[in-house]
Amino acid sequence: MSKNASDIAEHTASATQREFPHSDNVAVMPERRDLHFLPPGDRISDWHQAGPNVTQFMNALSLLFPAGERMFIDAVRSYRDEIPDPDLKKAATAFIGQEAMHSREHIEYNALMDAAGLPAAKLDQFTWRLLDWIKAKTPKSFPLAATIALEHYTALMGDMLLRYPEMMNGSQEDFERMWRWHALEEIEHKAVAYDVYEKCIGRGPRNWVERSAAMAAATALFWPIVASFYWQMSRADEKCRKAGVRGHLKLLNFALGKPGYIRRMVPEWLSYFQYSFHPWQQNNADLLAELDELVENAEAAYATHH
Numbered sequence: 001m002s003k004n005a006s007d008i009a010e011h012t013a014s015a016t017q018r019e020f021p022h023s024d025n026v027a028v029m030p031e032r033r034d035l036h037f038l039p040p041g042d043r044i045s046d047w048h049q050a051g052p053n054v055t056q057f058m059n060a061l062s063l064l065f066p067a068g069e070r071m072f073i074d075a076v077r078s079y080r081d082e083i084p085d086p087d088l089k090k091a092a093t094a095f096i097g098q099e100a101m102h103s104r105e106h107i108e109y110n111a112l113m114d115a116a117g118l119p120a121a122k123l124d125q126f127t128w129r130l131l132d133w134i135k136a137k138t139p140k141s142f143p144l145a146a147t148i149a150l151e152h153y154t155a156l157m158g159d160m161l162l163r164y165p166e167m168m169n170g171s172q173e174d175f176e177r178m179w180r181w182h183a184l185e186e187i188e189h190k191a192v193a194y195d196v197y198e199k200c201i202g203r204g205p206r207n208w209v210e211r212s213a214a215m216a217a218a219t220a221l222f223w224p225i226v227a228s229f230y231w232q233m234s235r236a237d238e239k240c241r242k243a244g245v246r247g248h249l250k251l252l253n254f255a256l257g258k259p260g261y262i263r264r265m266v267p268e269w270l271s272y273f274q275y276s277f278h279p280w281q282q283n284n285a286d287l288l289a290e291l292d293e294l295v296e297n298a299e300a301a302y303a304t305h306h
């Protein structure tokens with residue numbers, strides 16, 4: 001059995017709520033959902049309604065998931081036996097299951113890019129090498145600190161995607177549904193790695209320094225990598241080449257101008273550096289209301305594809 005398949009096989013978690021570790025708030029118990037999306041390969045370079053440049057930007061993000069989610073899974077798993085609280089242990093297992101599903105679906109999605117002549121495999125390999133190097137060169141706690149920093153990013157991006165449906169509306173529906181599923185589950189499990197860190201490593205000034213340093217390092221690496229991946233993807237794509245500078249400006253506007261979905265993340269991103277930060281301080285659990293409907297639609301779409 002492959003490593004991915006064993007992640008997939010191990011989990012069972014039900015949709016219940018668990019105690020918030022250090023406040024009177026309540027957090028969500030994540031649930032692994034074994035969904036398939038099968039987005040159409042012939043739309044890989046123009047599935048986003050905002051055009052080919054935004055499509056390649058989202059594709060570049062997708063290229064980071066297989067290696068990134070492997071790091072998240074390994075980091076949480078390396079502490080799982082030390083988790084004192086049974087609910088958090090169950091949440092950690094569901095976290096591993098969810099990330100394994102995401103990874104499986106993004107591997108399939110990324111393969112569509114290779115089939116279309118985009119340099120996906122090369123960029124994916126770069127990410128694996130970089131993250132393996134980080135894992136080898138840092139103490140055991142660092143990959144988990146990096147995971148909670150990057151999970152803050154995935155939760156913020158998920159929040160944007162769900163809060164502003166116009167960000168994806170009108171895109172090819174299988175791609176849109178897959179991104180919405182990923183966004184929903186990133187919000188659902190956004191505090192799991194964080195809580196594992198606090199329960200197993202600690203919650204004090206030293207931990208604040210480590211998680212803040214990990215966020216600084218993650219940010220310093222993440223955006224240049226995303227920019228470089230986007231650049232390489234857009235250079236390889238005929239529609240982006242045709243769109244020229246105007247295409248890049250369109251993406252800049254999408255990310256940083258108006259609507260500026262990345263720009264809008266900045267205040268919540270900054271909240272990470274507060275000493276008292278916890279992912280559920282931004283209580284956006286209301287965004288999860290569409291989960292059941294999405295699961296139903298995804299299952300129905302998959303059944304018609306077959």
Ligand SMILES: [Fe+2]
Pocket residue numbers: 069098099102103154182186
């Ligand atoms: Fe994920």
Ligand SMILES: [Fe+2]
Pocket residue numbers: 072099151154186189
């Ligand atoms: Fe995640």
